[in-house]
Amino acid sequence: MLTVVCAWKSPLFKQTWQEVYFAETPVLIESDDWGPGATLHAQRLLQLLVCLETHKDSVARAAVLTADIVLSVPDIDKIMADPDGAYHRKLLNEVSPSIYQAMLLGIKQGVLVPQLHGLEHLNGEAFARLCQHKDPRIEGALADAQQWCWETLESPLQGHYVDGSVLPTQPISQEQAEALIALAARRFTELFGYPSLSTVAPCYLWNSAIEKLWQENEISVIQTAGYRCDGRDKQGAYHQDLSLIRAGELSEFGQVYLVRNVMYEPVDGHTNVHSAYQAALSAYAQALPISISTHRYNYTRTEEEFQNALQGLDQLLTAIGTSITALRFLSSPELGEQLAQESVGVVNHFNDSQWLPLKRLSGIKKLAPFLRRLYYRHPKLVLLAYLSGLIIPAGLVCRYSR
Ligand SMILES: [Zn+2]
Incomplete structure (x- = not known):
């Protein structure tokens, strides 16, 4: 038989x-959507980083937040005043200097590693068009341009590499993609002192042409949820053009795919510490990396929601640390480099700190x-x-x- x-x-x-089978389990905390926002976000981020600092791995490195950064938000006043209807943006450091400074502090302390999420978390051309037409879908933005947040946009409008103003979504043009990605790569390096070697697309919407442009702009690691969606259909449902991605597999252009396998999004109400811990144990049993997904909004809403999310994350990391002795806290670009090549040291390029390579299992083990x-x-x-x-x-x- x-x-x-x-x-x-x-x-x-x-x-x-x-x-790849890891003898030392990499533990990643992936948090999307950090970027411009209310001043309160800076304090919340700093508290989150203080919590991470208290968790240490087997080489005494602190837990590290891979912060997926949105580099800018729309400059609505400028867009409205532009007779040509062009899109205009305001960068993170201009519009939210305290958040930017909190990030730089976290980078220096080694508890935050930035990763490109997108130049913005929407489609600029589509957004500008909706502004010109005073479309009801962006009513909030027009009513209060200063306080408005892109997170309040309906979901199809939050995609960056597609135009979701009409369904089915349309991929952005090659010319537009080239300009966006090159500018994002340049701005990211200016803000954080080193290129983003890894990325995750807003709303998990991207395609092969985008991957090629990422590769041309030094992005060699792609964070996924285990699939790739190239658009949304007429009803808004996601369309997967790659339905099964395993951590460590390579894209058409040689980039390493990563896969989030632990959901900790308490504000959504679908996941909690217990379910996240069970998913982490399952990954550990398979000698896989543990990649925890926990979006910014879990930490930036009411004080009660924030405390609940933060305490839960603290409990989750404590539980993981108690069950797994050989664990290593890593950021996404570092895990990508470990998967791409064995026996190279772990390097945090953003503050030049280094650790021993991750041990792998081999043979009968x-x-x-x-x-x-x-x-x-x-x-x-x-x-x-x-x-x-x-x-x-x-x-x-x-x-x-x-
Ligand atoms: Zn996002």
């Missing part, structure tokens, strides 16, 4: 076996996490294992490993 299953599933087994990857990913294979009795030896291997 074993011979038949091995022969039938040989390519899958081979591919899964050749993936990979067997238990390999079996668990198959178990979690392939239900039909699991059924076959039960029917054939192969589940018993496989279960014993997993039970008596770490």
